[in-house]
Structure formats: C-alpha cells, structure tokens
Amino acid sequence: MPISWPPASIPNEFGIFTLSLGNATHHKLLPRLEAAAKAGYKWIDLFDECWAGYLEEHGLPGDQLWEPTPxxxxxxxxxxxxxxxxxxxIACTQPLRAIEGIKDPAERRASLELVAKRFPFMRAFDTDLVFLCASIRTDSGVTFDLKTVARDLAEMGDMAKAYAEADGGPMLRIGYEGLSWATRNTWSSTWEVVRMANRPNVGLIIDAFNVLAVEFADPYNPAGHGRIYPTAEESTDVLCSSLASLVASVPGDRIFFFQVGDAERVNPETFRPPTDPAVPALLPWSRGHRLFPFEGHRGGYMPVHLVAAAVLATGYEGPISLEVFNNSLNVPGRDVAVSHAERGITGLRKLAEAVPRVPAFWQRGLHAMRQGRL
Incomplete structure (x- = not known):
C-alpha cells in the first residue's frame, strides 16, 4: 500500500556504489571506503571490478573473484x-549479467551456477542481496519470453532459499534490474518478470537513471534539450503517468534496492551515437556522463526527485544508494574519492529535502476515477 503523503521525513539511509568513488585501476578500495564513511554513508554497493581489485591487492587472482576458495x-x-x-x-554485490533466458540447457545450467557461486561470498560479506541486470544479449541463443525469464528468476530464488535453509542463515535475495539499453528496459517490464516469478526472495531493483534514460531523456535529440518530448511539461506528464502506475502496482517490500543518479545534458552536435552497432546507443552517455542528484551546475537536468518520491511512496524502506559512472572517476588522484563522496552525500541530502515537497501526482488517476472522469 502506498504510504500517506507527504512523509514527515525520509528515514532511508544513504549508500554509494564503490565505482562512484573511483575506479579500481587508479584507486584502491580502502581509501574509497574511508572517504565514504567520513562523508556519512551507511551502505556500500560492491561492484565486481572493485572486489576483484581488492583480491589482487591481497595477492589473489582477480579473474577468479567468485571462486569460493578458502x-x-x-x-x-x-x-x-x-x-x-x-x-x-555491504548492501549488495553486483552485477550478474546475461543470466536469464538462455535456451541451451547446458549453457543455462552453467549460468545459474554462476549465481550459486556468489552465495558463500554473500555470507562472508554479511549481505543478503545480489542482483542481475536484464540481459542485453540479442543473439538467437536467448529468449525474452516472459514465462521463460520468470522461470529462470524463480529458480534462482529457489536456489538462494535452499542455500539459506541449508546453512541456517538469513534468507538470500535475488534482485532484477532493467537496463535502459536492454530489451527489458523499463521498471514495468522487469516488474512483470518479478511478479510472475512469484518468489518472496525475488524482487525489483530500480535505478532512477535507467528509468529516466528511457521514459524522460534523449541525449541525442537534435533540439539539444535532452528530452524525448519538446516541452518539459509533456515529458514530465509522460514520466509521472508511468510512475503513478509504479506506486499503484508495486508493493514497497518488493523493491529490494533503489539507486539514484542524474546525467549531463550533452551537446548532440558534438556528442554523437556510437558507430559500432554492437555498442548500445545509451552506453557512452551512461558510462561517461552520469551525475549525482541536483548537480544542475554540472549539466544535470533529469527529475530524479520524481522517481525517488514514487519509489518511497510505495513504502520502500531500504537504502537510497548512488550509482554514478563518470569519466571523472577514471583519473588518478587522492582527492577523487573524497570529492565524489562529498558531492554524492550533498546530492542525497538535497534529494531527501526535495522529495517531501513533491505533490502526490500518483493520486490524480485515482481521484479522477472516483469523480467518474476515467
């Protein structure tokens, strides 16, 4: 059930993605974690690349990061x-990629074993959540048939449950996230899979950037405003219509993790789509130009606060975690982790202040229906 609105305060604790503090090539993990702690974060979203780098710092092969050796x-x-x-x-580890919808039985079994290999590490990290991004494969070896993909998620949930029951520890959970350049690229298309998987330990991951990149933004629009539609009003109306459906249809406890991030409005005359057909059009923008919330002075322009308000209105009680990729994270320098940690926590605090001021736009449809207008 959606919560009463506006909330008196935002109780959700703040988290950050390890890569949003600097990449593993130039930045060791410990200084990044120390910068996060000093800034006031309570949760860490552990990226595979950063975990691999930490293993290498300890003389172990990073390419075997999920081999459960002693x-x-x-x-x-x-x-x-x-x-x-x-x-x-540690809130979660991520990402699992290209797991679901595989047709070949042997390949499918091997992909599911990659999921199972994470379970001992989740216990070692003392976290209960791992999540997979919707597959971006388009070859003939995969299908996006709803029943097939839901069956795969259900089996992952059953595997996680069996592991938890065997070792007597807390339940392990599987989250499913739609990527803005995947076939399942919306919250609704991923939610239908989670709903049909019908397992209490299989839930939805929502990333505000990925929602907005599909339902609000078009960085390549030749008009240069970065939106799908010509006016901000129309773009906002379309977005809010989708988010109202989210509030109405997704219980807050079925959202397992919420990530936030904005992105830079780029110049379509100089920032061009990739020419390689194998590279998704949104990938360069996503990987090099994301920003923390409320960084309009750096070119941020998307209404992250509307997505956050809708997610919190569902009753979601988990962390609000930053996931930002940017070229600024790929340079060396001791101040990178500190500056990004401080920028991020500033954005989260501004977001927490802005969300209660968002009108309950998701109630418009219900009100209109009650008035006999729908």
Whole structure:
C-alpha cells in the first residue's frame, strides 16, 4: 500500500556504489571506503571490478573473484569486517549479467551456477542481496519470453532459499534490474518478470537513471534539450503517468534496492551515437556522463526527485544508494574519492529535502476515477 503523503521525513539511509568513488585501476578500495564513511554513508554497493581489485591487492587472482576458495572467502570476510569497522554495511554485490533466458540447457545450467557461486561470498560479506541486470544479449541463443525469464528468476530464488535453509542463515535475495539499453528496459517490464516469478526472495531493483534514460531523456535529440518530448511539461506528464502506475502496482517490500543518479545534458552536435552497432546507443552517455542528484551546475537536468518520491511512496524502506559512472572517476588522484563522496552525500541530502515537497501526482488517476472522469 502506498504510504500517506507527504512523509514527515525520509528515514532511508544513504549508500554509494564503490565505482562512484573511483575506479579500481587508479584507486584502491580502502581509501574509497574511508572517504565514504567520513562523508556519512551507511551502505556500500560492491561492484565486481572493485572486489576483484581488492583480491589482487591481497595477492589473489582477480579473474577468479567468485571462486569460493578458502583464501577468497577469507579476504571476503576481511572486507566485510573492514566495512563494518567503518560504520557501514555491504548492501549488495553486483552485477550478474546475461543470466536469464538462455535456451541451451547446458549453457543455462552453467549460468545459474554462476549465481550459486556468489552465495558463500554473500555470507562472508554479511549481505543478503545480489542482483542481475536484464540481459542485453540479442543473439538467437536467448529468449525474452516472459514465462521463460520468470522461470529462470524463480529458480534462482529457489536456489538462494535452499542455500539459506541449508546453512541456517538469513534468507538470500535475488534482485532484477532493467537496463535502459536492454530489451527489458523499463521498471514495468522487469516488474512483470518479478511478479510472475512469484518468489518472496525475488524482487525489483530500480535505478532512477535507467528509468529516466528511457521514459524522460534523449541525449541525442537534435533540439539539444535532452528530452524525448519538446516541452518539459509533456515529458514530465509522460514520466509521472508511468510512475503513478509504479506506486499503484508495486508493493514497497518488493523493491529490494533503489539507486539514484542524474546525467549531463550533452551537446548532440558534438556528442554523437556510437558507430559500432554492437555498442548500445545509451552506453557512452551512461558510462561517461552520469551525475549525482541536483548537480544542475554540472549539466544535470533529469527529475530524479520524481522517481525517488514514487519509489518511497510505495513504502520502500531500504537504502537510497548512488550509482554514478563518470569519466571523472577514471583519473588518478587522492582527492577523487573524497570529492565524489562529498558531492554524492550533498546530492542525497538535497534529494531527501526535495522529495517531501513533491505533490502526490500518483493520486490524480485515482481521484479522477472516483469523480467518474476515467
């Protein structure tokens, strides 16, 4: 059930993606974590690349990051304890990629085993959530048939449940996220899979950037305003119509994780789509030009606060976590982690202040229906 609106305050704790503090090539994980703790974050979203780099710092092969060897698990426990000592917790590990919809039985089984390999590490990290991004494969070896993909998620949920029951620990959860350049690229198309999988430990991951990149933004629009529609009013109306459906149809406890991020309005005359057909059109924008919320002075322009308001209106109680990729994270320098941690926490605080001021736009349809206009 949607919560009463506006909320008196936003109780959700703040988190950040490890890559949003600097990449593993130029930045060791410990200084990034220390910068996050000092800035006031409570949750860490652990990226595979950053975990691999941490293993390599300890003399272990990063390309075997999910092999549950005694040494790998020892380092995983060390990392989990380190993050706790800084006053934070690991919210999740990510991403699982290209797992669902595989037709060949042997290949499908191998992909599901990649999921199962994470379970011992989740215990070592003391986290209960792993999530997969919707597959971007388009070859003939995969299908996006709803029943097939839902069956795969249900099986992952059952595997996670069996592992938890066997070791007696807390339930392990599987989250499913739509990518803005995947076939399932909207919250609604991923929610229908989660709903049909029908497992309490399989839930939805919502990323505000990925929602907005499909339902609000078009960085390549030749008009240069960065939106799908000519006016901000029309663009906002279309977005809010979708978000109203989210509030009406998705229970807050079925949203397992919420990520936020804006992106830069780019110049379509100089920022061109990739010429390689294998590279999704939105990928360069996503990987190089995301921003923290309310960074209009850096070119941010998307209404992240509307997505956040809708998600919180569902009753979602988990972390609000930043996921920002930007070229500024790919440069060396000791101040990168500190500056990005501070920018991010500033954006989250502004977001928490803005959300209660958002009108309950998701109630318009219900009101109109009650008045006999729909």
């Amino acid at each position: 040494e790998n698990l020892r380092i995983a426990r060390k990392l989990g304890d380190l993050i706790k000592s800084l006053g934070m917790r």
